Amino acid sequence: MTGLDDLPIRDDLRGRSPYGAPQLDVAVRLNTNENSYRVPEPVVEAIGKALAAELRDLNRYPDRDAVALRADLAGYLGHGITAAQVWAANGSNEIQQQLLQAFGGPGRSALGFVPAYSMHPLLALGTGTRWVPAQRGVDFGLTADEAVAEVRTHRPDVVFLCSPNNPTGTALDPAVVTAVLDVAPGMVVVDEAYAEFARPGTSDALALLPGHPRLVVTRTMSKAFGFAGGRLGYLVADPAVVAAVQLVRLPYHLSSLTQAAARAALAHRDALLGTVDAIKAQRDRIVGTLRDRGFRVADSDANFVLFAVGGDQATAWRTLLDAGVLVRDVGLPGWLRVTAGTPAETDAFLTAMEKLS
Incomplete structure (x- = not known):
């Protein structure tokens, strides 16, 4: 029986294990x-109706750019954000993979402050991007001076900042993000998958978007919305960033059913949140x-x-x-x-x- 080692896979993938938690x-x-918490019954019914409305047209490809969904996401976020600043995909993992495909790759590097989300180095590996792990403090904190020093030393093409951070749960002071933006030579990605759970007074990075065309904020509907099975993540950035990831996204990557279900969930966000x-x-x-x-x-x-x-x-x-x-x-x-x-x-x-x- 053929084993993985018998196949001509890339050398840097040999000996690796796929990402996953015990099920x-x-x-x-x-x-x-x-x-x-399970999805409330009124939301189940609304999503069911939205999906049913799409079934007869499954012979057609979905809206390639998910324009209506992106508009709904912009409306949810506020901050004056427009649909042109939003891009959606099958979970924030795919969003971050697309970002590395566009701004990372062979000969380029991505830096993250560990311990942090374990998928980031795997996404870097999959896109041929060199991963640079920088250490957090003993209390899992990260100061502006510490972050700036690492960015200046390694000059990565992509910097990942997690706020709140996974697995520690700690949020970043916006001053850390601003300081990194001031010195980073490439893109700065702030992973805010858990933003809706932040304690009162905790700031997010959305307010920093104006004037920072290399800042990207990534989010997901998996956590606060209870939509993990729906697989919907998104980014918020300058429209030029959206144009960049459209160069590497697969055609029709977001199905009609996913778009319809996510829009129905957003329409019932008060119940879900x-x-x-x-x-x-x-x-x-x-x-x-x-x-x-x-x-x-x-x-x-x-x-x-x-x-x-x-x-x-x-x-x-x-x-x-x-x-x-x-x-x-x-x-x-x-x-x-x-x-x-x-x-x-x-x-x-x-x-x-x-x-x-």
């Missing part, structure tokens, strides 16, 4: 930062309870919490799994990450954590 059948799954405050409450409950029990916990502006286990994280992960709770081992020695879910899921997690006390 195990356990009672409480809190490992992939999904929204634990109604779970955000409940999730934030459980996140803050997890942070407070674990700290009261003596655990070290990172500040979080996301829908998850990173916490130290005081020992081998793989052993701690197995202990929680044996108790029926699946969390994420992100490969950070001594730390695990848990998604903030429903009150009942939080109860189960905190009860399981007693085994680690």
Whole structure:
């Protein structure tokens, strides 16, 4: 039987494993930062009607540029953003891949501040972009001076900044983004997949877009909207950036059904985003309870919490799994990450954590 090593794949892909989190059948799954709340029935009905309206025309290609969807996304974002500044794809991963196809590639580099989203170096690998990992501080923070020093040293073609950061949950001071924009020779991508969960007073990067044509903000409907299965991510940037990614996007990459479902979800955003405050409450409950029990916990502006286990994280992960709770081992020695879910899921997690006390 032919194995992977028998095929003439690229040398830099040999020995690699595909990205993925364990998909195990356990009672409480809190490992992939999904929204634990099911789609409300009125929204289910609205999406169903939107999809039904597209079915007879599936013999035709979809709107190649998803103009109506981009207009709806611009309306949701505010800040005076227009459809010409928005581009949508099958999740923010595809958006970021397109950005690296357009602005990275062989002979170019991308820099990120780790620990951060583990897909960024994989996307760099897949596009032939050299990955440069710069380290965050011991508290997972990132100051403007630290970020500027790394950018000046490595002069990357693309800089990834995550706010809130995954897996730590920490948000960036906008001054860090501004400082990086002032010295970066190429594009600056701010990954804001968890922006809707930020604590009051936390700023996003959308306000920095005017006057910064090399700034890109990427977002997703997977988390706050509870639309992970719908696969819809998007970027916001200068219209010239949208024109650049259109050079590398696959034709008709966003299906008619995806566009229709996403537009229906956006039309019912109040119902879908109604779970955000409940999730934030459980996140803050997890942070407070674990700290009261003596655990070290990172500040979080996301829908998850990173916490130290005081020992081998793989052993701690197995202990929680044996108790029926699946969390994420992100490969950070001594730390695990848990998604903030429903009150009942939080109860189960905190009860399981007693085994680690």
